[in-house]
Amino acid sequence: MWTVTLRNLLARKIRLALSAFAIVLGVAFVAGSFIFTDSLGNAFDGIVGGTTADVEIIPKGAGEVDQFGIDARTIPASVVDDLRKLPGAAKVSGTAQVQGVYVIGKDGKLVGGNGPPGLALNYGGMTSINGDPILTLADGALPTGPGQVALDVAAADKAGYLVGDQVTLVTPGDPPTMKAELVGLVNFGSEGGLVGATLTIFDEQWIQDLFFEGRDVYTSISMTTADGVSQTELRDAARTVVPAGVEVSTGDDFAAKTKQGIAKILGFINTFLLVFAAVAMVVGTFLIVNTFGILVAQRSRELALLRALGASRRQVNRSVLAEAFVVGLLGSTIGIGLGYVLAIGLKALFGVIGLDLGAAGMELQLRTVVVSYVVGVVVTMLAAYLPARRAGRVPPIEAMNEHAAVPESSLRRRLLTGGGLVVAGVALMGVGFTQDGNTSLSLIGAGMLAILVGVSLAAAVIGRPVISGLGAVYRRTSGTVGVLATENSLRNPRRTAATASALMVGLTLVTLMSILGQSAKASTDKAIEESLTAELVVSNATGQFFSPAYAREIRQVDGVASVLPIRVANAKLGDSTAYLEATDPRALGSAIRLPVIAGALGSLTDDTVLIRESTASSRHLAVGDQVTLTFPAGPRKFTIAGIYPSAGGAINNDFLMTLGGLTKSGIQPQDSLLFITKDPGASEATVRAAIDKILADNPTVTLKNQREFADEQKGLIDTFLYIIYALLGLAVVIAVLGITNTLALSVIERTREIGLLRAVGMGRRQLRSMIRLESTAIAVLGALLGVALGIVFGVVLQRAIAEQGIDVLAIPWVRLAVFVVLAAGIGVLAAVFPARRAARLDVLKAITTE
Template sequence: MITRLTLKNLAAHKLRLGLTALAVVLGTAFVAGTLIFSGTTDKAFDELFSEGTHTVDVTVQGRQAFAGSADGVSVKPVPASVLDEVRGVDGVAEARGEITGFAAIVGRDGKIVGGNGPPQLGIGWPSSLSDYGLVTGRGPAGPHEIAIDSVTAEKTGYTTGDQVKVVARGPAEPYEVVGVFKVGASGTTGGVTYAAFEPATAQRLLVEPGAFSGIVAKAADGVSPAELAARVGAVVPSQFEAITAQQAADDAAGDVRELLGFLSTFLLTFGVISIFVGSFIIFNTFSMLVAQRTRDLALLRAVGASRRQVTLSVMGEALGVGLLGSIAGLLAGAGLAVGLRGLFSAFGADLPTTGLVIAPSTVVWTLAVGVTVTLVAAYFPARRAAKTPPVAALRDDVATPARSLRARAVAGGLFAVVGGVLLATGLAGDGGNPLALVGGGALLVFLSVAMLSPLFARPVTRVLGAPLVRLFGTTARLGSGNAQRNPRRTSATAAALMIGMALIATVSVLAASMTASIDKALDGSLGADFQVSSGGGFGPSGSFDPSVAAALTAVPGVRSATPMTYAQVKLDNEPVFATVGDPAALAGPFGLEMESGGLAAGADEILVDARTAKAGGWTAGSTVRGQYADGAFATIRIAGVFADNPMAGSYLLGEATHAAHYPGSRVSTVLVVKEPGADAATVRKALDASLAAYPNLTLQDQSDIKEQARASVGQLLTMITALLVLSIVIAILGIINTLALSVIERTREIGLLRAVGMGRRQLRRMIRYESVLISVFGALLGIAVGIGFGWAVQRALASQGIDVLSVPAAQLGAYLAAAALVGVLAAVWPARRAARMDVLRAIATQ
C-alpha cells in the first residue's frame, strides 16, 4: 500500500517534485562530471606516459634531493662518458642519450606557439628507441634543420620546406623544417610543442656540448627491467641514478595526477556547494508539500495508517526524487566532463584522447550523494507529516501550527560558536587539517545563519518592503505581507541564495584585498622601472639565457639590468623557494633595507627576511643545516637579515652557490633601472628594439606589472564566480518552487483577491514584490556573511602578503541589484500561473 501511495503522490506532484529533482541534478552533475573527468584524464595520461615503456626499459638521470626547482632546469646533465659505461653493462641490448630542453617555435604571427601555457620542448632527433614516428619528410641532419610535431604543424600550417624561427638558448634563429613527426601512438601532445634538432645542435642549444639530459636503455632478452636498472645503477657515478622506465613514467604521471587531483578537488568543492544549496530547496519543497497535504495525511491516519507508514510514504517520494535526479545528474556529468576537456583545449592544453571513463565508484558516489542528501533534507518534513493528528481531517483549517523559534535560536547560536572556533583554528593553521576545519566551520556558520534567519526575517523584509509600499501602494503591501507571513519559509528560501551570494562576496573581498596588497607591495618594494621575463609573469614563469641582461645593460638610458631566478633549497629539512641573484645588485631594484649583516652572499650563505628570521630564531651569523637540489648537504650561514620585502621573497641565495649546485645558468627575470632623468618612453622603445630577437620575452613597466596582477586576480575571480553561479541558478529554482507552491497554498485567497477587484497585472506584481523581497533578503544575508568570511581569510593570509583589507562596495552593490533582478525573473512563471486561475474554482478550493 505504501509503495502504491508513494507512486501516486509522485505522479500527482510531477511539476513540483520535478523542480526539486532539478536541484539534485545540478548538484550531482558537478560531482559526477568531476569524477568522470578525473578518471578519464588519469587513464589517458597513464596510457600516454606508458607508451615509452614499450621501447625503453631503464632511464639514467641526474639524482635529485627533491622534485623540481623553480628555474626550470633542475636535472644535472649526463656526460657522454656515462653512455659508454651503460653500453658496456651486461644485459644492455641498446642504449642512447636523450636531449631535451626549452625550444619555442615562432608562429607566422611572430609570437611563440603555445604562448604561456604548456611547455615548449626541444629534443635531439633519435635514431632508435624512439617514440617519434615520421609522418612526412625526414629527420634533421644538419645544424639548421628541424622536425616539428604533427599537432604543431597542423596548428601553425608549417610543412616541410618552410623556414621557421626557433628560440632556444639565445635569440631566435632560422631553421628549415625537413620533417613532421607524430608523438607516441596517439599523436596527442597535451598542448606541448616539439622541435627536434640533430644531436650535436640539440646538445649545444638545450644542454651542453657532449652531454645528455638522460640515458635510456633497452634490456636484452631474459633480463628484467628491474634487474637491468640495478646493474646500470651499480656502474654509473653516484650523482646519477638508474630507474626503470615504468618508474619514470609513474613519476611523470604522478606529477600530472597531483595537478589534476587539485583541479578535481577544486571542482568537487563546487559540487558540494551545489548539493548543499539544493538541500535547502528539497527541505523547503517537502515542508510545503506536507503542509498543503495535512488534511490528506490526516485522512490516512484516520483510516488506520500508522505514523511509520506516513513517514515512509513521504520518504519514498524523496527517494524517488533523489534517485531520478541522481541518474540524470550522472548523465549530465558525462556531458560536463566532455565540456571540461573542451575548455582545456581552448586554453591550449590538448589532453590525450580516450573514451570517457565512468567507473563503478563514480556511479555509486553520484547516486549515494544525491539520494542521501534528498532523504536527509526530507526527513524532518516526513516526521512532521507523521505527527498529523487524525482529527485534522475534520477541520477546514489544515495549516500546520506555528512552532516556537526558541530551539532554533539555541541550536543556531551553538552552531555559530562552534563554526567560528573551527574557522579560526583552520585559518590560523593550528589544526591537523586546516582545509577540513575551514570547510566544517563554514558549513556550521551557514547552517547557523539559516537557522537564525527566521528570527529577523520578518523585521528585515518589513524594512526592505517599506520603500516598495510607498512607491507602489496596495499590491506592494500585500507582497510584503506575504514575505512576512511565514518567516520560516522565507528564510529557508532565502538561505539557498544566501549561501551562493556569501561565497561570491567572500571571493570578491579576497580578490579586492589581493589586488590592493599587490599594488601596495609593488609601490613599496619594486624599485625597477622595467621587468623582462619569459611570459611576463613575476616569478618562476620561464627561463632564458643571462646574456640578455648584458644586452639590455648596453641600451642607452639604462643604468642597470639585474638578472635573477628562483631555486629550491632545503633548510632544516623543509623545502623553500629562494630568489637567486647578486643581493648587492638586487638591493636597488627591490628596495632592500638591511636590518643586520651585509648584502654579500658567498658560498653556502643566504639572506633571509625579518619575519622568517624571527620564526626560525636566526640572526646574522646563524647557521642552519641545508641541502641543495643536487643532493649535496651543507651548513648554510645566514649572511644578513633584510626588512620584509614581498618582491624579494623570504630568501636570497647568492649566484656562486646557485652555480655550484644547480645545472645551467638560466635566469627567469631581468630587472631594469633607467638612468635618472632618462625619458621612460624613449628607454622603453630602445629596450623593445633590443628584445626584438627574443619573441619569448616580455617587457613590462610598473603599470604593466600591476595591470597583469589585477588581470590574473580578475580571471581567478571570474572563474570562481562563474562556477558559483550554479548555486545561484539552484537558488532561483528554489524561489520558483517556493512561489509556485505558495500560489497553490493560497489558491482560495488569490481567488478572493480577484473577486474583490484585483486585476491580473496587479496579482503578478504582488507575487513579484514578494519574490524580490525574498531574494534581496537572502542576498543581504549572504553579502554580510561573505564580508565576514573575506575579512577572516584576509587576516589569516596577512603574513603571506595579503595585508590590505579591501571591500568592493560598488561590486557588492551590483550583486544586490542582480539579486533583485533574480527575484523578478523567478516570479515570472508562478505569477503567470496565479493570474490564469479561474476565479470561481479558486474561491471554491478548500
Template sequence: MFRTALRNVLAHKARLLMTVLAVMLGVAFVSGTLVFTNTLSNALQNSSAKGFDQVDVAVLPGVGDDAGDTTGQPPQLTQALLDESAKVPGAASVIGVVSGFTAIADKDGNLVGDGFQSQGGNYWSDKDARYPLSDGAAPKGAGQVALDAKTAERAGYQVGDTVRLSVDGPVLSPTLSGIFTTDDGNVTAGGSLALFDTATAQRLYGKVGAYDEIDVKAAAGTSQAALKAALDKALPRNAVETTTATKLADDQARNIASEMSGLKQGLLVFAGIALFVGTFIIANTFTMLVAQRTKELALMRAVGASRRQVTRSVLIEAFVVGAVAAVTGLIAGIGIGAGLKALLGTLGATVPDGPLVVTPGTVGAALAVGILITMLAAWLPGRRAAKIPPVAAMSSVHATATTKSLVLRNTLGALFSGAGIAVVLAATSMSGSDGQAPMGIGAVLLIIGVFILTPLLSRPLIAAAGPFMRVFGVSGKLARQNSVRNPRRTAATASALMIGLTLITGMTVMAGSLQQAIDKMASASIRADYIVSMANGNGLSPDVAEKLAKTPGVTAVSPLTDAAVLIDDTSEWITGVTGGAIGELTSLTVDDGTFKVGGSQVVVDDRTAKSRGWKADSTFTVIYDDGQKQRLTVAGVYEGNEVVSGIMLDNTQLAPHRTDAADHTDMQVMVKTSDGATSATKDKLAKALGANPAIKIQDKKDISNEIAQMFTLMLNMLYGLLAMAVLVAVLGVVNTLAMSVFERSQEIGMLRAIGLDRKGIKRMVRLESLVISLFGGVLGIGLGVFFGWAAGELVGTSMPTYELVLPWARMALFLLLAATVGILAALWPARRAARMNMLAAIQSE
C-alpha cells in the same frame, strides 16, 4: 502501500516534475562541480606526467666515479653506455633521450604555451615510436625541427614554415620539417614540445655525445626485473642507476599527487559546497512537499495505514523521484562541467587542454545525492507528518511549526553562529598556515548557523523593504506579507543564493585586497622600470645584462645572481647585485644602518637579520662554493617583501667564487630607462635581446599580476562556479514559487474574486520573488565581506602592505544579479498564478 505510493507519484504530474527538477538541480550542481574540478585537476596532473609505453627499464646517471670521473660531477650517459645497453640479453631496443627548455614563438612573436612547460628533445630515428608523424618528415640537421600537432596549430605553423625558437640562448630559425602526435602529458595540458635530431639536440642542450636518460625496451618474454638485473650486471656500478618503468610510474604518481594536494583540497572545497547546497535544496523541497500533502497522508492514516506505512510510502516516492533525478542530474552536470571549462577560458584564465573526466566517484556522488539524500530528506518530514493525529491534520492544509521547535532551531542557530564567529576571530590572530584550518572550521560553523537562523532573520530584513513595497500598493503589501508568512520557505529559497554570493564576495574581497597589496609592494620597493628573466625560471646568460646596459636610453642595470653559501655551518642564499646601481633600482625602507652595497658591505632583509640576530655593523663569515671564506659587514637592515628580500652582496665579490661556468647565470636583471615603462621602450629592449621568446621583459604591473596569477585563476574558477550557482538559484526560486502558488491556490482565487486583477497577481508574485532574492543577496554579501576581512587579517600577518579593499562596484553588481535572479525566477510562477480560474482555485483543496 507500494502501489499507492507509485500512483501518488504519477497522479500529480506537475508536482512530480517540480520535485524532480529540484532534486535534479542538487545533483547537477554536485556532479557538475566534480566533473569540472576533476577535469581541471586531471589536466594539470597530466602536465607533469610522462608516458612509459616505450620503456621497461630506464638507465639514469649514477653518483659514483667508476667511469673515471674525478670532478665530483655525476657521470654522463655516453654513446658507449647506450651501445652496451643495447647488447644486454633481453633488450629489444634502446633510445637515448635528450631534453631541455625550448621556447617557441608564434607568428606574432608571443610564447606558445604560456603558463605551461615549453620543452624540447631529440627525435631518435626516422620511425620514432614515441612521436608518430602526422605530416612531413623527421628533423635532420641543425636547420630543421619538428613540433607537436597542438603547438603547430596554436602557433599557426605548417610544414615548410620557419619557426622562431630559443634554447636558453640566441633566437634560432629552423624549418618545420614535420608535425607529430604525442600523449605527452605536458603537451596535453597546454605545453609545447619541439624535437631536433639527436646530434643537434645534444649540441643545443650542452650534452654533446651524452644523454639525459637511456630507455630500454624488453624483448618478448623478458620481464622488467630480469632486464634490470641484466643491465645492472653489464653496466659500470655507480656510474649508472637503473629503474623499472613500473617504479618510475609509481614515483611519478606519488610526486604528482604531492604537488597537486593543495589544489585538490581547494577543488574539494568547491565540491563540498556543491554537496551542501544540493542537499539542503532537496531537503527543503521535500519538507514543503510533505507539508502540502499533510491532509492526504492523514486520510491514509484514517483508513487504516500505520505510521510506519505512511513513512515508507513517502520514502518509496522519494526513491523513485531520486532515481530519475539522479540520472538526469548527472547528465546535466556533465554538460555543466564542460560549460564551466569553456567559460573559464572566456574569463581570461589559462585553461589546460584535456578530456572531460567523469569518474566513478562522480557517478557515485550523483546517485548518493539523488537517491540517498532524497530519501533522507523525505524521511524526517514524512515521519513528522505520520505522527500528526489524522483529525488534526485534516483540519488544515499544513501543520504550523510549534513554539518549541522554533525556540530549538533559533537556539541551535545562535550557538553555531556564535561558535563560528569566535573561531574565525581566534584564527585571525594566528600566523600563516596555522590559522587556515581553524578559519575554515569557523566559516563552516558560521554558515550553518546563519542558515539555521535564516527564518528568524528574514522578518526584520524583509520588513526593511516595506517603504519600497508600498510604492506598488496592494500588490507590494501582499508580497511583503507573503515573504514573511512562511519564514522556512523564504529561508529555503534564499539560502542557495546566499551561499553562492558568500563564496564569491569573500574571494573577490580577498583578490582585490591582495592585488592592491602586491601592486603597492612592487611600486614601493622597485624603482626599476623593467625586470628581465627567463620564461622557464632558469638563469640568464651574463650577455643579457651587458646587451641591456649598452641599449640607448638605459640608465641603470643590475643583474641579480643567486648563490648558495654557508653561514655558521647552515646553508643560506645570497644575491649578487651591482652595488653602484642597486640603490637606484630599488626603494626599500631601511630600519637600521644605511643601504650600501660594495666591497665587504652587504644589506640584509629584516627577517634574515632577526633570525640570525644581526643588526647594522654586525659581521659574519661566509664560505663560498670554492671553499674560500670572507668576512662581511651588515651595512643596513631593510624591510623585505615578496618582491625583494635576502642578503645583497656586490657581484664583484661573488663572481670570483663561482666555480662552475654553467652556474654563472643571472636569475633576473633590473633595468631603469630614461623614458620609463612604455610599450616603445619595452619593444626597444626586446629588439636589443633579439626578440627572444624565452626571455620575459616585465614592468611592475606585470610582476604583480604574475605573483597574483594563481589567486586570479582561483577567482576565475569561482566566477565559473558562480554561473552554475546562479542557474541553480534561478531554478530553485522558480520551484519554490511554483509550489507556493500551488499551495496558495485558494488564496489567489479569493484575491481575484474580490477585485485584484491579473497584473496585480503577477506583480505580487514577482515582488515576493524579488524581495526573497535580495534577502539572500544581502546575507551572502554580508557574510562574504566578513570572511574576506577575516582571511585578509590572516594574510596580513605576512604581508605588511595588505589592507582591506571593498569592491563596491562588484558588490553592487552581485546585488543586481540577485535582483535579476528574483525577477527571472518569478516569470513562470507569476504567469501561472495570473491564469488560474478563480472559481476552480477557490474550490481547490
C-alpha cells in the same frame, strides 16, 4: 504504502522535478569533474606509457612533477658506452632534453599559448615499453646537423610551417631566439596526443652545443631489454655500471612513479572542481529541505488521514523518505548524463586555450557512477529526513481538522541554536588567530562554516527586520500590492529563510572572493609602488622562465643603469615546500627597497639566505641559525644572514638567496623577472624602444613600466576571480531555482487566496507584480545576508593571510552593491514562472478550491 508514495510522486511532478533539478546540477558537477580529470589522466598516462623505455636512467631525484626551477644536472655520455656493453641491453640511447623551447608561428604568435610546456630533445631511436618507437616520422627527415629541426605535426600545423620553412624558436639558452630549417615532421607515440605541449627535435651534437655548453652529456638514458631479459634483470645489471648520483629504474616503476606525480596534480584540479560541486550540493540541500518541508506541510491532512487509518509513524516517515529516494535516484541519473556533456564541454574549452587532449576518450569509470549516485541519493535523503520526521509526527486527529498543520520547530529554538553556532564560530575564529599556518586557516574555515549554518538557521528571525524594511519601500512604490508581497514573505519565516539562505551561501562566497581579489590587487599596487624603484620590468605574463641572455643584452643598452634579475624555485624544508627567490644582492638596492629587519643584505653570499619574517617565526629560525634546503640535486646548508618583512614588499617568498647560491644548488639559471633602472638623464621612450628591439622576436616576454606591470599582475588576479565567479555561478543558479520552487509551491498553496484577490478586483498585472515583489524580497534578503557575511569573512581571512602578501584590505563596495542589485534582478527572473502560473489561475475555480 508504496502505492501512496508513487501516486504522490506522479501527482507532484513539477514540484519534484524542480527539486530534482538541484540534484541534477550538483551531481552533474561532481560527475563532470571526475570524468574530465579521468580523461586528462588518460591523456597523460598515454604519453607516459608511450615515452618510457624498459629501463630509465636519470640523475637521482630528478623528474619530480611538482619541481619548480629546472634541474641542471646531467649524465656523461660515457655512461651510455658502459651500458651498451651489458649483455641484456638490446638498445641504449641518451636523450638531452631542454624545457622552455617554444615555437613561434608564422603569425609571430606563440604556438599553444602560455601554459603547456615546450620540449626540445634529440632522438636516439628509442623504443617505449609498449614496443613502439617513441617517434615516427610523418614527413621529411630527422635533423642530422646544426641549423635543422623537426617539429611535431600538431605544432607545425598550428604554426603554419611546412617542411623546408625557416622556423623561429624561443629558447631558455643563448641566444634566446633562433631560426632553424624545418626538415621533418614527427608523430608522437601511438596516439599522437601531446596535451598541448610542443616538441622540437634537434640533432644530438647541436642540442648539446646550444644548451649544455658543448659537453657530451644527457639528461636521461633509456634502454631496451634484449630478448629473454626482464626489466628487473637489466635494471640490476645497469646499477653496477652507472656512477653515483644516478638512478636506475625499470620502465614499469618509472612510468608508475610519473603517473603518480601527474595523478597528484590532477587530484588538485579534481579537488578544486569538487569544492564547487560541494557548494552546489549544499545549496541544493537547502532547496530540497524546503521543497519537502512545503510538500509535507501541504499534505498534513492527508498524512493525518494515513495515520488515522492505521499507518504507523515510521510508515508515514518512510513513505516521505522513499519519495526522496526516487527523486535522488532520478536526479543522479540525469546528473551523470549531464556531467558527461559537461566534461566534453570542458575538454573543448581546454582545447581552445591550448591544452589539446587529442584522441583521449571520455571515460565513465564505475567509481564516478557510484560516487555520483551516492552523493545524489544520500544528499536528497538527508535533506528530506527532517521533513519526513515531521510528517510522522502529524497527530491522526488532524485528519478531521480543516486547517491541519504539521508541527514545526519553534523559531525561538532555531534562533538559540543558530546563535549558539555563530558564537561557536566566532570563538573558533578567535582561536584560529592565535595559531599559525594551516592550523590557523582550518580553524578560521571551521568557524566560517559554523557561522554560515548558524546564520541560515537564525535567518528566519533576523530576516524579519530586513523584509519589513523592504516592505516600507514596497508600500511607497507599490501600495497594497507591495504590502501583500511583504506580508506573504513574512507569513512563513522558515520557508523564506531557507530559500534566502541558499542564495546567501553563494553570495557569501562570491563576496569573500571579491574582497580577497580586491585586497590582493590593492596589495600588489602597494608593493609595487612602495618597494619598486626600477622604472621598467621584463616579465612573462604567466610567470614562465626565460633566457638569462636578455639580462646581459639589456645591460648593454644606452641609458640603462642596472638590470636586476629575479629567479624563483622551490625546495624541501623538512617535510614541507619552501619557496625561494634568487637575485643579485649588489644590484638589489637600485631596483627594490627592501627594509631588512635583522642582519644585513650585504652579508648575503652564495652560502647564506635571508628569511621572511613570518617564515622565521613559524619555523622558529633566527639570524645565525643554519637551515637545510633539499633540492633535486641534494640537500644544501645555508646560514641565515638576515630577516625581511613579511608583507608589502616586492620580495615575498620564504627565502631570498643569491643567483650563485641557486645555481650551486643544481638549478638551471633562468630568469623569471628583470627589474630595469635607467640612468636619471635617459629618456624612457628611447630606452624602451631599444629594449623592445631586443625582445622583438619573442612574444613570451614583454617590457612594461611599473603601472603596466601592476596591471599585468592584477589581470592574473582578475582572471582567477572570474573563473571562481563562473564556478560559483552554478550555486546561484540552484538558489534561483529554489526561489522559483518555493514561490510555485506557495502559489499552489494560496490558490484560494489568489482567487479572492482576483475576485475583489486585483488585475493579472498586479498579481504578477505581487509575486515578483515577494521573490525580490527573498532574493534581496539572501543577497544582503550573503554580502554581510562575505564582508565579515573577507576581512577576517584577509587579516589571517596578511603575512602572505595580501596586507591591504580593500572592499569593492561598488561591486558588492552590484551583487545586491543583480540579486534583485535574479528575484524578478525567478518569479516569472510562478507569477505566470498565478495570473493564469481561473478565478472561479481558484476561489472555490478546497
